[in-house]
Amino acid sequence: MADTAVAPPSLRALLGRPDLHLRPVVDEDALPAGILDRPVRWVHSSDLVDPTPFLSEGLVLLTTGTQFTEEADYTAYVGRLLARGVRALGFGTEVVRDGIPSGLTAACLSGGMPLFEVPYRTPFIAVARAGAEAIAAESYARRSWSLAAQRAVSLAALRPDGLSATLAELSRQLGCWVGLFDAAGALRTEYPDGGLARPAAEAVTAEVTAMLRRGTRAASPLRSDGVSVNLQTLGRGGHLRGALAIASDDLDHEARSVVTAVVAMAALALEQQEGLGRAIGTFRAGLVQSLTTDDPALARRAGRDVFGPLPAAPVVVALTPAASARSTALAEWLEVRAQERRGEMFFGRGDDGIVLVVPAGARGPLGEIAERFELVIGCSAPTGYDGFSTALTQARTARDRLSTPGIADFTDTARAGLLAALGSEAARTVAAGALEPLRAYDVAQGSALLDTLDAWLAHDCSHEATAQALGIHRHTVRARVAQAERVLGRDLSSFGARAEVWAALRLAR
Template identity: 55%
Template sequence: MPSEEVPTLRALISRRDLGLRLVSRADAMPDGAVDRPLRWVHSSDLADPTPFLSEDLALLTTGTQFDDPAEIGTYVQRLAQRGVLGLGFGTEVHRDGIPDELVTACAEHGMPLFEVPYRTPFIAVARAHSEAIAAQAYARRSWALDTQRALALAALRPHGLESTIAELARRLDSWVGIYDATGALSSAHPLDGLSTGVLARLNERVMDVLTRGLEAGQSLTVGAQGFMLFTVGRGGHLRGVIAIEAAALDQEARSVVTSVIAMAGLALEQSEQLARSRRRLHRQLLGSLMADDPGLARRVLGGVPSAPIVVAVAADATAGPLTDWWERRRAEQGIAVFVADSDDGVVICLSADDAAQLDEAAERFGIRIGVSAPETYDAFSRAHAQALAALRPHAGAGVVRFADAVGSSILSALATDEARLVAESRLAPLRSHDATGGADLEGALRAWLEHDARIEPAAAALGVHRHTLRTRIAQAGGLLGLDLTGFPARAELWTLLQTARD
C-alpha cells in the first residue's frame, strides 16, 4: 500500500534539483524531527509570523527581520510552540551564510534548520512540495481504484468473503479478520498474524461491541498494537465485525474498507437467509422427533447424532447465533448435532458422549440450558420433557441436568409453590408454639425422623433425655393432629417438613 502520509521535510531536503542543505546536526534535533508529515511550505520575513501560520509546515525566511540578534532565540521559540516543523534560511539575499545565533537557537529548541541557496527561489521550494502532495494524493487514489477492482474479483471466487478478506489484508499490508454475529473469528489473514494473547484480548473487545449491538467504527489499542473495528449490519441487528490491525486509516483506505463492509453485509445476509430456511426445516423435523420417530430426520439430513442421545432446551437464547455456533462445532470438531427452534426454546440433540459441549455453550452465551438423561430416539419426547423439567426451577445461567435436578429426592420435583403453601399452613400450629413456648418441637421431630423414628439415637443427637424427646413428639403430634405411631402419619410429617420453607 502506498504511504498514507504526506511528504516529509526529509523528502523535500533530499531533492537534488532544489539544492537544499540540512544545517542542524542529528544530535541537535528530536528523533524523527525531519520525518514527520509536512503539510505545507510558507515564506515570511515578519518578526512574528506565527499568527499567520498553521501547524506542520516549513517556514522559509531571508532573515531581514533579524535586526537584533538577541531576538532570534525568541523568534525560534515562537515557531516551535506554534508547531512549525522546520525553518529554511535563504542565504546570500540579505546575509552571507546563516547567523550563528540562529543555528544555536534552532539547536536549543529542536527546530530542524536547512539552507536554501540563492539560486533556488522560495516559490520553487513551495511548488516542489505542492507537487509532491499532489503526486501522493494521485497515488493514493490510484491505489484505491486498483484495490476496489481486486476486491471485486476476489468476491467472485469460491468462498468469496474469505477471498475478499485475504485480498484486503494484502492490500493494506495488515492483519484483517472478520467475526460473525456470535463473536467467533470466521476468517483472518494472515492466519498467524497475531499472537495468542493479543488475539484473545481482541476477541473480548469484539464480543463487547456485538453484545452492546451498536454500530461502531472505533480505534483501540491491544498491548502495543493498534486496531480498528468496523461493524457489519445495522445497529441492533449486527451481522459481524471486521477488525484491522491499524492505528488509523486515511480517506482512501476507509473507502476501500467501506466497500468490503458492504460486500460482507450482502454475503452474510444471503447466508442468513439460507440459515433461516434451514431453521424452518429443522423446526418441522423436530415435530417428527417429538413423535419418537427419527426416520424422517435421517432421510432429510442424511444422519442424526448417534444414540444414546441427550436432549437439551436452551431458554432465553437466540436461535440464529446459537445455531451458527453449533454449526462451527460440527465443521471444526466433527460433532454431530441437531438444533431446532421451538416454542419452549432452542432444542439441541447430540450424542451423550458430546454432552460436555453444552456447558461451553451456556457459558459463552450466558443462557440457561436444561439437559435430559441419556435416552434413545424412541424416547425423544420423554427426554425433551426431562430437559424442560430440569430447566423450570433453575433461574441463573448455566447447565442443569435432569439427573442432578431430581437425584436428591422425588420431593424436590413435587415442591411447587402450592405444595409449600399447604405444608407451611399445616405446620403453622407447631411453629407458632415454638415461637412462643421456647421448645423446639420442629427440631425434635426432624431429628427423630432422620434417625428412623428411634428415640435413643435421636435423643443423643439432640442432647436431651429420651423421656423428654417422647414428650415433645407426643406434644407435636397433638398440635398437628397426627398420630405419629404409624408410618402414614410419619411419611406425611416428613413430606411437610421437607416441602415447607425453613
C-alpha cells in the same frame, strides 16, 4: 498501506527537487531517524519572532531572518517551532543576511530540527508552489487509489465466495491484516492467515466480544502488543451481525472510504446469509422434533448430507433456556462448532430452548457454551436415541432447577430426591397454604402444633419417641396431634394423609 497508495509529500522529496536548489545545512545523521520522511502538510513563510500562533502542525517554515537581532535567542525560537510541530526550517540567504546565523544552525542541530538553505535565486513562492503541487498530486493519487480500490473490492464481492474475497482484497489494498468476527465474537475469517500475533489477537477478540454484548453499533480503536487495530461492528443496533477488524496505525480519509464500502458490503452479505441461516435453523428444528418420537431413522437420513452423522449413542441430551433460542450469536457459534465437530455434536431449536446432543463421554462443549454465553444448560442421563423424549424431559427438569449459569445435571437432581424436583415456587405456595391453619392456631394460642406434628412424623408417628425428642409427656404429644387433626380437618391415621402433611412440611421449609 499497499504500494498503490502514494505516500504524502515529505521533506526529503522537497529537498530532492533539482529545480529548487535547496541545500540541507544540518546533516541527516545528526537528526532523529525518519524525520526527513515525515509528511509535509504545507509550506509557509514568516519573519515574525514568534509565528507559532499562525502556524499549523506538519508544515515547513521559510524565513529570511529579519526578526533576528544580535542578541536573538535562537534556542527559544527553534523550541517554539518544535513545540508547534513544524517539520523543518528553510532560511533564505542573501536577502537580508549573508549566509545562515551560526546560532540558528547550532539551535537546529541541538533540537533535531531539519534546516536547509533557500538560495537567493529561488523565491519562496517557488518552494511553496512545489509543496502545494506535491500535496495536490498526492491528494489526487489517493483519490484515484480509493476509487480503484473500491472498484476492486466491488468486483471481489461478485465472486462465488464474495465476502471472503472482499476481505482478501481489502487486506491486499490496505497492506494489513483484516479479520471478520461473527455475532458470537469468534474470528471467522482473516487475511493473511495468522497475520496477527496471539496476544494482540486475544485482546482484539475480547474487545469485539464486549462490543457485541453491548448490542449497539460502534467503532473502536485498540492498541495491543504494539499493534493498532480499528474495530467496526456490522449490522444494526440490537441486531449486530459481527465486527470487522483492521490492523493499521492510521487510515486516512481515502482509506476509510474503502473500509466504509467494505463494511456496507459485509453487513449486506451477512444479512443475506441470515435468511439462509433461518432456513437451516428450521430444518434443524424439524430434525429435533423427529428425534422426540424416539425413532432416529428419519433424522439420520435427512440430516446426514447437510450436518453429518448424529453423535454415536449413548448420548447426553441438553437444553438451554427458552430465550437463548432467539440468540443469533449462539446459533452462529453453534453452527461453526457443529461443522468443526461433525458427528460429535448436533443441535436444533426445541419448544423451549436449543436442544444439544453430544456423546455421553464428550460433554466438554456444553460447559464451554454455558460459560461463554452465561447460560444454564440442563443435561440428561446418558441414553440411546430410543429414549430421546425422556432424556429431553430430564434435561428440562435439571435446567429449571438451576438459577445460576452452569451445567445442571439430571443425575444430581434425581439424587436430591423427589421432593427436590417438586420444589417449585408453586409447590411451596401450596404447601404453605395447606399448613396455614396450624400456623395461625399456634400464633393465636401460643401452642406448638406445627413443631409437634413435624417431630411426630419424623419419628414414625411414635408418641413415645416424639415425647423424648421434645422433652414432653407422651399424652401431651397425643393431645397435640389430635388437636392438629381437628385444626387441619384431616384424619392422620392413614399413610396417605400423613405422607401429604409430611411433604407439605418439607416443602414449606
